[in-house]
Amino acid sequence: MKIRRTAALLLSACLLLPSAAALSGCSGSDEIILRIYNWEEYIDEGGEGSYLYDYEIDENAPSVLDDFCAWYEEEYGTPIRVEYSTFGTNEDLYNQLKLGDTYDLVCPSDYMIMKLMAEDMLEPFTEDFFDESDENNYYINNVSSYIEGIFENNSVTITSEDGSRSEHSWSEYAAGYMWGTTGFIYNPEYVDEAELDGWDTMLDTAFANKVTTKDNVRDTYFVGLAILYRDELLALQERNAAGELDDDAYNAAITELLNRTDEETVARVQEILLEMKSNIYGFETDTGKNDMVTGKIWINFAWSGDAVYAMDLAEYPESEEEEPAYFNYYVPEECANLWFDGWAMPKGANRQAAQAFINYLSMPQTAVRNMYYIGYTSVIAGDEVLAYVEDTYGVEEGDEEDAVEYDVSYFFGEGTTILTYEDQLSRQLYAQYPTEEVMHRCAVMDYFADEAGERINELWTQIKGETLDAWAIVVICVAVLVIALAVIYVKLGAKVDFFRLKPKKGYKKIKEEPVPFTVK
């Protein structure tokens, strides 16, 4: 989902080039226009780094968008043109929509989908999108039943313009794209997994200045909540293990804890986070990976998709001189955040074309292309996706002795296991498809509306801002005022000699006398 801000800044100068290229992708006369608003670098853009399923790496590989246009025209007989643009944060997307930008398809994260739904800004999917008998409905036929279940079981109260309220499940308004968890990447060279103490690691002085968190309010607030309710979370887990709580009740209980926004909770989280701020190395959005490689930090809060990307980059350095580094992924024992990015159609969208695009992305072979290009995990669970995962992480021939079985049946369907190497159990495969047991302790974070939202944003201000004692503020203000007054004094008395030096011995200063007025 997330931001690569430096990359964005660096590329800002040539931003127009890729979008221009995307615009020129497909053409024709009376064509349909499909306006898509997506995360930066969140789709296979073709060229180098693109993946063709027959394992050829081709510099001139077409982008998914180009292929979609060709596919659409063949399928529906109408030419289509994709107007593709990108955003950096969910808030940017929201602001653009509020300002009146029109799109047919946008890709917000979980909480933003809920917010857009609640504010009645989205168009529901048409009935035939869910018709499983139509083999062109790739989404409904291929999406993992696990993700589908989440989308079915969670709902949002929509308040429409006339004030009527109604409850709708996510699946009516959004289709999944990528998903994952949050956790830590750590460098096993310096850190032993046994030393990691759940989210409390952030406060652990043994890792002072060696751990980073994300520079955004939601992820950091989640960490604060997890630290605050650690005991409660672990107690719930024990009851779940003892069979007193079934999995659904357990998940509902931790989800409730991790979405609390009452004043007392926020105040206590603030204390925890201020303590955390003094212990951590910093807040980052995209420097974490590099700092891991250089050994500057040992532990990095990461979204699982970014974690895979970071582990891949460290393992296969771009230049041959660089030593490969091996990082592990860790999901804290008490809880983690389950997130996903999904496709939704703003009001007034061309639903037919938008849904066709989602279906095209949901073809397992397209999903594989995007997974390869982005490094994130698709919600699609077709055979080709499983084959791709097995190709990537499965054992090679001859290594069967060392292989371990990894159960991914919750995602790919009953009885699916992958034969893999043991280290993958804490590396890329684990980050892409955590175990079912991990999924039980993953909570979806709600969006924070109105007062709760203001409280959380205020908390962020308090955490990120500087704190000075009152006397320091007064002293500095007085000092600034004195400087200002001095400058004014010097300016008004412009004749005042700034470097008033005493005349040397034997000399004296002559007063300047005004030149007398003379008549010609």
Next chain:
Amino acid sequence: MKIPRISRKTLGIPYAVFLICFVIIPMLIIVVYAFTDQNMRFSFENFIEFFSDPTKLSTIVYSLVIALLTTCFTLLIAYPVAYILARSKMKKKYVLLLLFVTPMWINFVLRVNAIRELLNWIGLLGETNYFNTVLGMVYDFLPFMILPLYTTMIKIDNSLLEASADLGGNPFVTFTRVTVPLSMPGVLSGITMVFLPSMTNYVVSDMLGNSKITIIGKFIETYFGTDWHMGSMIALILLVIVFATTALSGGFRSENNTRGATI
């Protein structure tokens, strides 16, 4: 054949249009946003909230301090450099000047990244966040201080210095009573060019201070993600500070045409 008369005023129209569209109207929008609440009703709420929140006040005071430190250090470094460059009889001093100015032609984010790697190599990254931030700012704004100083100093007539020496002034007196006062316009323009941007240059504080340092520009950016009204209010307060400093340093004096040129 008549040649259409173009008065001087007509020549100014493109600039006026540009100014109205891209400076005045956006500024008015900021003012409107700053003094309204979420429902676009007039309110002083943001103003009161800003001045009653110790964190926000601390942050703006901190930004002031960082900006002041940056300005002092750039001035301390740039003044001797500009003096030596302007006074030296070297034939190729333009090459030297070029050496100081070339960094400006390299993308700013790249340069900050380079400094980040350097600090990491020395071992200061993550240890001395405030120092790193000021260092990065000084590095970044140094050319903006050197250039105006150099251009004013090179214009100082050598005969004035000779006259001072003839009248018995030793080099120190000549420097303090002739060179310094005559270079003041350059100093002032250098200060305005360094002080103001260093209050908002949050790329430096983010990258070199690991986002643990928050200056007022970062606040504005954060607020524009969630609350445009508060963001506008902070931007407006910053604007007032900018106006005050510019007025103090004499930037509005019309007869002031001896100020240093800038690139």
